[in-house]
Amino acid sequence: xxxxxxxxxxxxxxxxxxxxxxxxxxxxxxxxxxxxxxxxxxxxxxxxxxxxxxxxxxxxxxxxxxxxxxxxxxxxxxxxxxxxxxxxxxxxxxxxxxxxxxxxxxxxxxxxxxxxxxxxxxxxxxxxxxxxxxxxxxxxxxxxxxxxxxxxxxxxxxxxxxxxxxxxxxxxxxxxxxxxxxxxxxxxxxxxxxxxxxxxxxxxxxxxxxxxxxxxxxxxxxxxxxxxxxxxxxxxxxxxxxxxxxxxxxxxxxxxxxxxxxxxxxxxxxxxxxxxxxxxxxxxxxxxxxxxxxxxxx
Amino acid sequence: xxxxxxxxxxxxxxxxxxxxxxxxxxxxxxxxxxxxxxxxxxxxxxxxxxxxxxxxxxxxxxxxxxxxxxxxxxxxxxxxxxxxxxxxxxxxxxxxxxxxxxxxxxxxxxxxxxxxxxxxxxxxxxxxxxxxxxxxxxxxxxxxxxxxxxxxxxxxxxxxxxxxxxxxxxxxxxxxxxxxxxxxxxxxxxxxxxxxxxxxxxxxxxxxxxxxxxxxxxxxxxxxxxxxxxxxxxxxxxxxxxxxxxxxxxxxxxxxxxxxxxxxxxxxxxxxxxxxxxxxxxxxxxxxxxxxxxxxxxxxxxxxxxxxxxxxxxxxxxx
Numbered sequence: 174x175x176x177x178x179x180x181x182x183x184x185x186x187x188x189x190x191x192x193x194x195x196x197x198x199x200x201x202x203x204x205x206x207x208x209x210x211x212x213x214x215x216x217x218x219x220x221x222x223x224x225x226x227x228x229x230x231x232x233x234x235x236x237x238x239x240x241x242x243x244x245x246x247x248x249x250x251x252x253x254x255x256x257x258x259x260x261x262x263x264x265x266x267x268x269x270x271x272x273x274x275x276x277x278x279x280x281x282x283x284x285x286x287x288x289x290x291x292x293x294x295x296x297x298x299x300x301x302x303x304x305x306x307x308x309x310x311x312x313x314x315x316x317x318x319x320x321x322x323x324x325x326x327x328x329x330x331x332x333x334x335x336x337x338x339x340x341x342x343x344x345x346x347x348x349x350x351x352x353x354x355x356x357x358x359x360x361x362x363x364x365x366x367x368x369x370x371x372x373x374x375x376x377x378x379x380x381x382x383x384x385x386x387x388x389x390x391x392x393x394x395x396x397x398x399x400x401x402x403x404x405x406x407x408x409x410x411x412x413x414x415x416x417x418x419x420x421x422x423x424x425x426x427x428x429x430x431x432x433x434x435x436x437x438x439x440x441x442x443x444x445x446x447x448x449x450x451x452x453x454x455x456x457x458x459x460x461x462x463x464x465x466x467x468x469x470x471x
Numbered sequence: 472x473x474x475x476x477x478x479x480x481x482x483x484x485x486x487x488x489x490x491x492x493x494x495x496x497x498x499x500x501x502x503x504x505x506x507x508x509x510x511x512x513x514x515x516x517x518x519x520x521x522x523x524x525x526x527x528x529x530x531x532x533x534x535x536x537x538x539x540x541x542x543x544x545x546x547x548x549x550x551x552x553x554x555x556x557x558x559x560x561x562x563x564x565x566x567x568x569x570x571x572x573x574x575x576x577x578x579x580x581x582x583x584x585x586x587x588x589x590x591x592x593x594x595x596x597x598x599x600x601x602x603x604x605x606x607x608x609x610x611x612x613x614x615x616x617x618x619x620x621x622x623x624x625x626x627x628x629x630x631x632x633x634x635x636x637x638x639x640x641x642x643x644x645x646x647x648x649x650x651x652x653x654x655x656x657x658x659x660x661x662x663x664x665x666x667x668x669x670x671x672x673x674x675x676x677x678x679x680x681x682x683x684x685x686x687x688x689x690x691x692x693x694x695x696x697x698x699x700x701x702x703x704x705x706x707x708x709x710x711x712x713x714x715x716x717x718x719x720x721x722x723x724x725x726x727x728x729x730x731x732x733x734x735x736x737x738x739x740x741x742x743x744x745x746x747x748x749x750x751x752x753x754x755x756x757x758x759x760x761x762x763x764x765x766x767x768x769x770x771x772x773x774x775x776x777x778x779x780x781x782x783x784x785x786x787x788x789x790x
Binding site: 424 | 482485486489490493497498610613614616617618619621622625626628629633634724725727728729731732735746747750751753758762765766769770773
């Protein structure tokens with residue numbers, strides 16, 4: 174008896190068990206660029222939430238006596254063609270971009286993982302029908318699909334969200350389907366079935382939780398893609414209404430004044446790049462921390 | 472292998488059929504009326520109801536949807552006829568034949584550069600892991616996969632076009648007409664388009680090579696005294712290339728999508744710009760044709776990637 178205790182103690186001493194959370198934290202925070210990404214995302218989140226308090230001016234207020242003003246102490250990033258403060262519009266642009274990104278990814282993720290789950294779990298015709306439709310959707314270049322849907326629905330916040338969600342959804346469905354097909358072969362699924370857990374119970378309680386790590390990584394990376402795609406639509410003039418501050422729309426508006434006021438296009442573009450870069454880096458960090466085997470597949 | 476190719480081919484045809492359904496019905500079922508658009512563009516005072524109906528009849532828009540669909544697919548498959556533009560009455564295939572080579576020219580250079588620069592960059596990073604080269608290339612490729620290409624285009628236009636005046640800021644010239652001018656005009660758009668494939672391929676090659684370099688057969692290759700060059704080219708790269716093929720195949724849709732934005736930024740008269748202008752004017756036949764051609768290109772490239780994958784990795788063939 175005492176011998177067994179000694180052996181157990183020895184094993185504990187040789188290989189101290191590292192908690193999953195500790196391991197996650199160690200891997201996640203080990204790369205400086207991931208921490209940098211977290212800081213940038215936090216910074217833009219704060220800016221987006223408190224935009225009305227932080228922005229020095231009303232981003233919608235026209236001031237025709239102050240058009241195309243160069244950066245100075247009053248207007249740090251100058252003013253645009255109708256006298257609106259560029260810094261205030263960049264700050265409110267963060268609100269628009271992050272809000273659209275979050276809503277789009279939530280919808281795309283919800284619908285995508287539901288379809289992927291159904292296809293992967295039931296297989297057979299359910300799989301064939303769902304996955305062939307997903308294949309068809311995935312054969313559209315993403316921005317073109319979003320562009321077609323947004324243009325045909327007629328632009329505006331709601332339609333842009335629908336267009337982007339439909340364009341991003343197939344990625345989640347395919348990923349989830351692949352995950353479910355692998356995970357459902359595990360013994361614990363068989364065990365759950367043998368004690369009488371029904372299909373829905375298995376899907377929600379067992380499969381969903383075990384398929385989450387790659388989905389979390391994809392959500393983070395897709396946030397950047399959704400923000401980038403929204404900016405692309407606004408840049409082409411098929412996004413939100415022109416007066417709403419969007420980074421893509423601002424880049425496009427500033428194109429005609431590149432020589433005299435390059436900051437009109439530079440400032441929103443830099444903000445856009447920083448946010449997309451940060452979401453990608455945090456996604457990379459999450460992938461390495463949650464499951465390094467996903468490297469190369471996500 | 473033949474059974475594998477036939478199976479993939481059937482799948483590709485099914486997906487193409489679904490795409491035709493999606494494209495056609497999306498155009499018809501979503502709001503927007505091309506006849507009203509045509510009327511407003513011709514700027515005639517008033518069209519009578521009968522005239523509107525006559526126009527609708529002329530373009531077959533008064534037929535039931537399934538008849539319109541069958542006619543469209545039938546004309547496409549039998550005659551290669553993609554219809555006629557509602558707004559400028561030009562045969563769609565005629566316009567597309569003019570524009571497709573331009574997009575292809577742009578996209579193919581970007582794709583080839585992606586492979587030629589991305590793969591060696593990734594290999595160097597993997598074999599010199601942790602050195603300054605690795606740090607620089609990895610950082611640049613992390614930036615490269617996230618930089619908005621249309622914004623990059625605007626930056627380049629400002630710097631090299633307007634400020635330094637080195638390169639033309641817009642337009643396209645055929646290389647057969649004026650090679651030097653064509654090259655000068657393509658430098659900036661190709662750079663914007665290729666930055667994503669270069670970065671993506673470099674990242675994938677690096678992680679794929681690092682994975683392969685840990686394998687036993689690489690240790691064996693070192694142990695038997697092979698030179699570094701042979702170990703990398705003959706043993707590591709051949710195996711490491713397999714995932715890169717998938718990524719390169721996936722790069723085709725992003726190149727086509729990128730052309731929509733980049734052709735608009737640099738006013739290049741290719742398929743992407745035509746897609747945007749015809750969507751704005753709701754010219755159905757153009758939108759249908761462009762979308763169908765772009766998706767067909769993606770489906771064919773996916774098919775080729777699958778076949779290449781099956782050829783390189785027998786496990787895929789039998790799964």
